[in-house]
Amino acid sequence: MKSLPDALTIQAWARIARAQTRLFGMAESALKAAGLPPLSWYDVLLELWRAPGNDLRQFEIGQRLLLPKHNLSRLIDRLESAGLVERQPCDEDGRGHVVRITHEGVAMLRRMWPIYGDVIERELGAKLPRKEIRALASTLGKLLSPDLPARSGPLPNY
Amino acid sequence: MKSLPDALTIQAWARIARAQTRLFGMAESALKAAGLPPLSWYDVLLELWRAPGNDLRQFEIGQRLLLPKHNLSRLIDRLESAGLVERQPCDEDGRGHVVRITHEGVAMLRRMWPIYGDVIERELGAKLPRKEIRALASTLGKLLSPDLPARSGPLPNY
């Protein structure tokens, strides 16, 4: 049975798409202008950096970032070619690999964060009162699956 | 001068990305499962359908959808091959074309909307109280350029 949304819901939906396109497009542009890799690299590196042993199984990265496995395979290939991560055989499960962030990968994260974070602050932090940012995060949180691993976003802490 | 965002702002930022990925991924899946074209087709067709004469200049579509022109060229190619739009020479400006939605294009819009709208209602409309949806739309609106053409989102009205 199909039930259709009202105009207000449609407007909110469209603005989620529009805001994402605009904001993340700006972040990509800023990174490219600085000669740095795209956001997808940052996301993977950050997940690895935050993981307890600085490593994760490939499928765990995919779960956290909502990426399909075939896509991830080649993304990791590129990161590996650039020397930012390394693949190691997995002891517990002979099928899979463990992906670990390298020293260079951490260095890259540190170079990217000032550029990326500046865009976040300019486009979001500086544009809304703190109360409204809190409400935004809370509302969007309700739209996300609670069964997915918790993820607080790009939070380098350095 | 770079100023970095606080943890709350980062969380809100990350949730915009995550919500967009999840929600629009679901819409794409639903359309594909029904054997229908992707959202990008819907977006273009809807803009044309809403335009006064059922047509727009190509660059106008690009402005409304935040798409670069080289990308749009081939998207319109695909829509044209599928018979959903047609390109006509432009009287006022010899450089450009006018893109008009065809009868089949409107029919496609009508077939896609029940599928797409159902996802919007399920994933957004049904999950949040109306007051919160209103606040969400309002907040996200503040993050978007006011100089861009107004766009209220997918609103078929039929």
Added chain:
DNA sequence: TAAGATTGAAAACTCAATCTTT
């Protein structure tokens, strides 16, 4: 059989260069 991961082929996107008209 299913899960983790990879691969080839095709589709789509990006970037820079190009063409035409303003």
Added chain:
DNA sequence: AAAGATTGAGTTTTCAATCTTA
């Protein structure tokens, strides 16, 4: 020179098929 639009080359993503191990 600038704007609207297209095109070729290269990169990335998507889809389906495959491989290995659980």
